[in-house]
Amino acid sequence: MSVLVVGASAAGLTTAEALRRKGFRDPITVLGAEYHRPYDRPPLSKQFLLGDWDETRTRLRPDTMLTALDAEFVLGDPAVALDGHTVHTTSGRSLTADHVVIATGLTPRRLPGPDLEGVHVLRTLDDAAALRRSLTPEVQVVVVGDGVLGAEIAATVCKLGLSVTLAGPQAALMEAQLGAVVGGLLGELHTAAGVELRLGVAVDGLTGVGGRVSGVRLANGDLLPADVVVVALGAAPATGWLEGSGLTVENGVVCDEYCRAADGVYAAGDVARWRAEDRLVRLENRTNATEQALCVAANILGERQPYRPIPYFWTDQFSTRLQVHGRPSADLTIAEGNIGERFVAHYRDAGRIVGVLGWNAPKQTRAHRQHLVRT
Ligand SMILES: Cc1cc2nc3c(=O)[nH]c(=O)nc-3n(C[C@H](O)[C@H](O)[C@H](O)COP(=O)(O)OP(=O)(O)OC[C@H]3O[C@@H](n4cnc5c(N)ncnc54)[C@H](O)[C@@H]3O)c2cc1C
Known part of the structure; x- marks a missing residue:
């Protein structure tokens, strides 16, 4: 029985490792679009962008561990089509296996309009390296996007001592994700450090001179001058290569509760949208990539494990770490500690605790997680 991980x-590497840990000795192939050996993304907007970590430090595993895995890594050759259990690649390879695991993550959204020099997105190591190179002294940076990635990038650019403005349509940073109270606190953190926030107004487009970006135009007509623009408007599941595969692809690869998209075809990580009771769920966070991959490996080996995680993500902005377990709602109460220092908050839905947020309080946050039930 062979396994091909795309x-x-x-998520892809974890699937392969979990299979081996469980005693699977048959061939595993891991196909990757990028030339880099598997690396981690969370440091890209933090330690790597700041210059504290180099590329080697972002690697998920040292070479010795990748070799010991005894899997064939085919890198720098994106999949372009899936036909049954056969994957076709850009270079013309056809790879067939008994089980195919789809773990292709996301592709960042861009602003419409012509390509302009100085405009960046941040998803890959190459994106992060290009952005880091552009952050030279004196540049004026505008981050477009008021979600978690935009907020992290603005914080890092500010820590580098550069002038940075963050623009987005929400009234508060990460408001849709965490609510107005936490969004307001994050805003205070950013403003106190020197980030200029232009919230509550959508971005209309970019302006350029001679093929280089010169500014960001807001819907109210204001123009924010910029030498460097980072577009952090979210990302869409990387499923273009699955067109014509016969799989159901709707905001991700639609799977059953066992993360199975078709007979012998599974999905894991940011790209996967699986059935959790009466709804379909897709999560974009690092912990889910690992946990879902572990579940997929178990199910490939016939364990029939339904995937029922308690969602979790963290974000680091300036010296604050936010940790979020479960599902934030509009109803937030402080459960422990004090706002402005370290605290734990509960999110409720119909009186039941559905989410726990920790603000610089890792130990306490873990303790409160017990209030949550699985998805
Ligand atoms: C800058 C940044 C910071 C983040 N910070 C945090 C954080 O602080 N906390 C947190 O919880 N989460 C964070 N995340 C999210 C977390 O990194 C992702 O949830 C996680 O990487 C998802 O893993 P994945 O394996 O599903 O997808 P990815 O990590 O996106 O991996 C998908 C892989 O598939 C490859 N691929 C795509 N298309 C093809 C194709 N056609 N053929 C072959 N290969 C293909 C891609 O090149 C990529 O290597 C961050 C993400 C980014 C980008």
């Missing part, structure tokens, strides 16, 4: 990153 996507050589967090």
Whole structure:
């Protein structure tokens, strides 16, 4: 029995490792679009962008561990089509296996309009390296996007001592994700450090001179001058290569509760949208990539494990770490500690605790997680 994993990153590598740990000795191939050996993405907007970590430090495993895995890594050759259990690649390879695991993650959204020099997105190591190179002294940076990635990038650019403005349509940073109270606190953190926030107004487009970006135009007519623009408007599941595969692809690869998209075809990580009771769920976070891959490996080996995680993500902005377990709602109460320092908050839905947020309080947050039930 052979396994082909498409996507050589967090979910893909974990699937291969979990199979080996469980005693699977048959061939495993890991196909990746990028030339890099598997690396981790969370440091890209933090330690790597700041210059504290180099490329080697972002690697998920040292070479010795990759060799010991005894899997064939085919890197720098994106999949272009899936036909049954056969994957076709850009270079013309055809790879067939008894089980195919789709772990291709996301592709960042861009602003419409012509390509302009100085405009960046941040998803890959190459994206991060290009952005880091552009952050030279005196540049004026505008981050477009008020979600978690935009907020992290603005914080890092500010820590580098550069002038940075963050623009987005929400009234508060990460408001849709964490609510107005936490969004307001994050805003205070950013403003105190020197980030200029232009919230509550959508971005209309970019302006350029001679093929280089010169500014960001807001819907109210204001123009934010910029030498470097980072577009952090979210990302879409990387499923273009699955067109014509016969799989159901709707905002991700639609799977059953066992993360199975078709007979012998599974999906894991950011790209997977699986059935959790009466709804379909897709999560974009690092912990899910690992946990879902572990579940997929178990199910390939016939264990029939339904995937029922308690969602979790963290974000680091300036010296604050936010940790979020479960599902934030609009109803937030402080459960422990004090706002402005370290605290734990509960999110409720119909009186039941559905989410726990920790603000610089890792130990306490873990303790409160017990209030949550699985998806
Ligand atoms: C800058 C950044 C910071 C983040 N910070 C945090 C954080 O602080 N906390 C947190 O919880 N989460 C964070 N995340 C999210 C986390 O990194 C992702 O949830 C996680 O990487 C998902 O893993 P994955 O393996 O599903 O997808 P990915 O890591 O995106 O990997 C998918 C892989 O598939 C490859 N691929 C794509 N298309 C093809 C194809 N056609 N053929 C072959 N290979 C293909 C890609 O090149 C990529 O290597 C961050 C993400 C980014 C980008």
